[in-house]
Amino acid sequence: xxxxxxxxxxxxxxxxxxxxxxxxxxxxxxxxxxxxxxxxxxxxxxxxxxxxxxxxxxxxxxxxxxxxxxxxxxxxxxxxxxxxxxxxxxxxxxxxxxxxxxxxxxxxxxxxxxxxxxxxxxxxxxxxxxxxxxxxxxxxxxxxxxxxxxxxxxxxxxxxxxxxxxxxxxxxxxxxxxxxxxxxxxxxxxxxxxxxxxxxxxxxxxxxxxxxxxxxxxxxxxxxxxxxxxxxxxxxxxxxxxxxxxxxxxxxxxxxxxxxxxxxxxxxxxxxxxxxxxxxxxxxxxxxxxxxxxxxxxxxxxxxxxxxxxxxxxxxxxxxxxxxxxxxxxxxxxxxxxxxxxxxxxxxxxxxxxxxxxxxxxxxxxxxxxxxxxxxxxxxxxxxxxxxxxxxxxxxxxxxxxxxxxxxxxxxxxxxxxxxxxxxxxxxxxxxxxxxxxxxxxxxxxxxxxxxxxxxxxxxxxxxxxxxxxxxxxxxxxxxxxxxxxxxxxxxxxxxxxxxxxxxxxxxxxxxxxxxxxxxxxxxxxxxxxxxxxxxxxxxxxxxxxxxxxxxxxxxxxxxxxxxxxxxxxxxxxxxxxxxxxxxxxxxxxxxxxxxxxxxxxxxxxxxxxxxxxxxxx
Numbered sequence: 001x002x003x004x005x006x007x008x009x010x011x012x013x014x015x016x017x018x019x020x021x022x023x024x025x026x027x028x029x030x031x032x033x034x035x036x037x038x039x040x041x042x043x044x045x046x047x048x049x050x051x052x053x054x055x056x057x058x059x060x061x062x063x064x065x066x067x068x069x070x071x072x073x074x075x076x077x078x079x080x081x082x083x084x085x086x087x088x089x090x091x092x093x094x095x096x097x098x099x100x101x102x103x104x105x106x107x108x109x110x111x112x113x114x115x116x117x118x119x120x121x122x123x124x125x126x127x128x129x130x131x132x133x134x135x136x137x138x139x140x141x142x143x144x145x146x147x148x149x150x151x152x153x154x155x156x157x158x159x160x161x162x163x164x165x166x167x168x169x170x171x172x173x174x175x176x177x178x179x180x181x182x183x184x185x186x187x188x189x190x191x192x193x194x195x196x197x198x199x200x201x202x203x204x205x206x207x208x209x210x211x212x213x214x215x216x217x218x219x220x221x222x223x224x225x226x227x228x229x230x231x232x233x234x235x236x237x238x239x240x241x242x243x244x245x246x247x248x249x250x251x252x253x254x255x256x257x258x259x260x261x262x263x264x265x266x267x268x269x270x271x272x273x274x275x276x277x278x279x280x281x282x283x284x285x286x287x288x289x290x291x292x293x294x295x296x297x298x299x300x301x302x303x304x305x306x307x308x309x310x311x312x313x314x315x316x317x318x319x320x321x322x323x324x325x326x327x328x329x330x331x332x333x334x335x336x337x338x339x340x341x342x343x344x345x346x347x348x349x350x351x352x353x354x355x356x357x358x359x360x361x362x363x364x365x366x367x368x369x370x371x372x373x374x375x376x377x378x379x380x381x382x383x384x385x386x387x388x389x390x391x392x393x394x395x396x397x398x399x400x401x402x403x404x405x406x407x408x409x410x411x412x413x414x415x416x417x418x419x420x421x422x423x424x425x426x427x428x429x430x431x432x433x434x435x436x437x438x439x440x441x442x443x444x445x446x447x448x449x450x451x452x453x454x455x456x457x458x459x460x461x462x463x464x465x466x467x468x469x470x471x472x473x474x475x476x477x478x479x480x481x482x483x484x485x486x487x488x489x490x491x492x493x494x495x496x497x498x499x500x501x502x503x504x505x506x507x508x509x510x511x512x513x514x515x516x517x518x519x520x521x522x523x524x525x526x527x528x529x530x531x532x533x534x535x536x537x538x539x540x541x542x543x544x545x546x547x548x549x550x551x552x553x554x555x556x557x558x559x560x561x562x563x564x565x566x567x568x569x570x571x572x573x574x575x576x577x578x579x580x581x582x583x584x585x586x587x588x589x590x591x592x593x594x595x596x597x598x599x600x601x602x603x604x605x606x607x608x609x610x611x612x613x614x615x616x617x618x
Contacts, residue, residue, distance in 0.1 A: 058145075
């Protein structure tokens with residue numbers, strides 16, 4: 001029997017490693033920019049074409065490489081960052097595995113131009129699918145210029161599973177966020193298809209955040225700072241009133257490295273307890289500095305997961321730092337002891353003095369409706385003006401309520417005429433239905449088999465989705481023009497997303513045009529929607545679209561229709577008039593699928609009469 005275990009060829013092994021490290025164009029951008037940071041560059045320029053499918057080019061003014069180093073950089077496990085196992089526990093640089101360039105070269109066409117300051121000429125290196133095609137001297141500037149072309153050209157299955165250009169570009173922008181935020185002293189430029197998306201000069205952290213997320217973010221953030229022997233925490237957290245319904249602007253950085261840590265996220269959210277509704281998320285940007293020996297960053301190929309030696313202590317410190325920042329900036333409700341009408345607390349007596357109870361002066365005969373009366377003076381006037389009957393009632397007021405118990409018992413036992421009477425407190429009769437709203441969230445109505453509960457928001461999502469879908473299928477799109485067009489600004493990631501779905505929005509009745517860099521103007525909305533704030537509607541639409549599960553077989557237009565129905569539905573916590581509740585019920589049961597929302601969540605449920613009887617032990 002022959003042996004069956006054998007070593008894989010380097011080309012296959014590199015492709016397997018590439019599957020771990022290089023998952024999409026954003027992974028290439030991450031690895032190349034991190035290498036540029038480690039080279040000591042203070043200016044990094046990223047050029048992207050077709051969301052990275054055609055070209056990813058990263059240029060830096062760092063230290064550059066010699067001809068030998070340039071060739072060695074593309075070998076697996078070749079690195080300048082570590083020389084022994086102990087070095088793994090003192091890492092402050094970004095790339096240290098020595099797999100990134102080898103993995104990129106295994107699934108793309110790579111060209112490198114690099115030069116050190118002391119060298120007269122640089123080095124040109126061309127690799128395709130791990131094979132070195134050319135290595136020769138070249139004239140180039142100091143630093144490095146890496147071009148990655150035709151990504152996944154030799155792995156068509158991986159290329160097939162890439163998302164749309166807008167989605168892939170959004171992921172690239174997210175990687176730029178993760179690198180640019182903790183390095184504000186380095187300038188970054190991002191160009192996509194010859195259009196500049198970011199031009200970030202060197203500055204401080206707040207200027208960097210404003211450059212990435214818009215100038216308005218400075219009004220929504222408050223500083224956070226905590227210096228301890230365990231860890232140093234600096235950064236910003238969001239004011240509660242600027243919290244969003246979806247996540248997206250939550251960042252942890254440890255020694256300038258982006259990190260995902262759900263448990264630390266819980267520490268932040270717990271600091272906002274009772275300040276935010278359960279479905280809202282604040283923005284936060286925390287930069288932590290800790291001894292590298294107390295963390296392990298070598299637990300995941302993408303290095304976004306980090307283990308801490310004492311994560312419980314860091315949890316407490318982070319939670320306390322956020323609470324302190326919220327308290328300092330009056331984000332936490334406080335008692336105002338200086339307000340008018342506050343209670344005066346008497347001073348304690350001096351030693352040797354007797355403790356006396358405070359005296360309260362009042363007039364039991366005071367009549368507030370008498371023109372000349374007052375609480376302490378004018379009592380004689382009141383006594384002269386009060387009739388003897390009024391005085392008797394005042395002194396024997398208990399007799400005025402005699403017989404009330406008998407009257408209450410007669411009222412509480414309904415007679416035959418009052419049987420079946422519907423009171424507004426329990427239900428509202430109209431159009432033959434007895435419906436009431438519960439907790440500003442559910443509609444409750446009796447049915448033949450028991451009691452039906454309808455989720456008011458989900459019901460409207462189903463109604464609006466079928467209206468929008470019917471409108472698109474019949475090509476009877478009507479746009480309602482706005483009297484005063486609204487101008488709004490987005491961050492670069494949302495700008496790319498809006499551009500992707502803009503044709504579908506226009507087919508649905510939106511009238512949106514670009515009005516400068518990351519700025520748009522909306523002049524019309526679909527006539528089927530009743531929205532008082534088109535800007536808020538579009539922002540909600542983008543948030544919902546980003547969090548809508550994407551099905552490869554589903555059309556983008558259907559995804560937009562689902563997101564639009566979610567963004568337009570009336571939120572929870574809104575009082576509905578009886579006519580509105582009646583309208584929702586009638587329209588819901590006129591839908592083709594009234595039991596579920598467009599994304600498959602139930603809109604209603606029925607509690608059977610047997611279940612209700614069982615609750616009462618019958």
